[in-house]
Amino acid sequence: MKYGFVLSCGLDEVVELAQEAEAAGWDGIFLPDDWMAAWIKLTAIAMHTKRVLLGTMLTPLPEQDPWYVAAQTAILDRLSNGRIILTAGLGVLDLDKFGMQDNKVRAQRLDEALDILDHWWSGEEMRNFRYEGRYYRLQEMRADVDWRSHQPLQKPRIPIWVVGGPKQTQLRRAARWDGAVVTNSDKTLGAETLRERKAAILALRTSDRPLEFITEGETPADDPERAAAVVRPFAEAGATWWLESRWEWEGVSRNEEMRQRVRSGPPALR
Template sequence: MPATSVVGMRFSVTVGAVGPGRDPRGLAELARVAEESGWDALFLEDYLVYQGDESEPTWDPWVCLAAMAMTTSRIRIGTTVTPVPRRRPWKLAAEAVALDQLSGGRFILGVGIGDPNDPFMGRAGEPTEPRVLAEMLDEALEVIDRLWTGSPVSFAGKHYQLDGVRLAARPVQQPRIPIWVGGNLLVPAVRRRIARWDGSCAYKGSTDAPQQITPADVRALLAERAGPFDVKVSGGDPAEFAAAGATWWGRWIPPASTEDTLAVIRKGPPHI
């Protein structure tokens, strides 16, 4: 089935790599069905322990993405979002290039600071102060972007230092793999970060009390960013968001049985 596109809008599904049927083999099959059912992308949430719940197995999303790349040929795959501060930026840069090559240029890297209240990270001795995480994210993105050029990189930051290092492998997509920024749209630093990169997959308000992003929010984001730019939203009327300039409308499927997840995916994207 061909991809659905109305006024430039595309449609995605986001799931967590958690529980039965969402291991690498299961997600490879979900991706194949999503492509057949007309979706334009399947994104994975990026957790070591899904939302701090240790009762269900969480599968490494990056291994799952590699499996998904091998069962699809059209849809985009990626993360929404990877908590970059818990990764070494040079390792993340190399993994993203490998996935972009494996998928033939279909990878999107969604990024954020991660959940400061993630109990796993705190007990593992990782930084949890939001200000520090934001500093690490901004430095890491600069490092990753430079490493993707294939040129030697020297960088002297507060959290990362590189002295003429080089990764020769380059992504298929140029000038770089798209970087979509997540986080709270109401935080000024998040908005500045969104304007610096290639897209927004941000939410609005706190995770405890989320607010619905509106078409007016989309128009305001686009006014702050010159040139081509992706805005991914969820909920609301897809047609109204498309008219405001949003380029992606996404549906999140919470942890569920394989049968229930497949039933949602097989319905395909909204018709607008």
């Protein structure tokens, strides 16, 4: 199992905490995506780390221009020597952004945007790229751009993680891409739910590429045995990633608490 840490702090602290996370043995650093500021922070982290994977948790892709996300992440993938993961979702469902109160509309926009990213990262000549969807339409692109410099380093593309929810459309989406996030952030989804979702998603998968299964939650900094006990059932159920994601830290001490958890390192399963 691999271990990531969701850092929810400002630019002044995030680079230093990311460096400490890398030194403590965490495998990935993930940031909440607050309107592309996350990618700027991740660029700063990439310039000051060497090993940890870098991504968002998660990018509300229906609310952003997919070609902009595709270009920004591809360039960052090159700068980071191929360490980028894109976790994409619908966004905060109770907010009415761009008149998208209908979750079905958001879902359709998400799927079209993922198609565009997939093609953009494919290495094909983008000047000849056209896309005709319901919500996104791209005509033949003409610009004096070196498209090779706008391609990610990872092949066949940057890994895409999506939410592996209970709906059939969510299961099919997760089966198509590279990672299924079966969230445990609200403490209501147990290891057995992850096991069931994994089986349902794998039954729909047609690719023979490995598929990551990601869950999240909290473990204590000062009790390694209890931390391992929290994570172990999810590992046994088939999770390949655990994301340490305490979203609410206490008042003015939040950064120090976060630092303490980072420094104590990921749970150790024996």
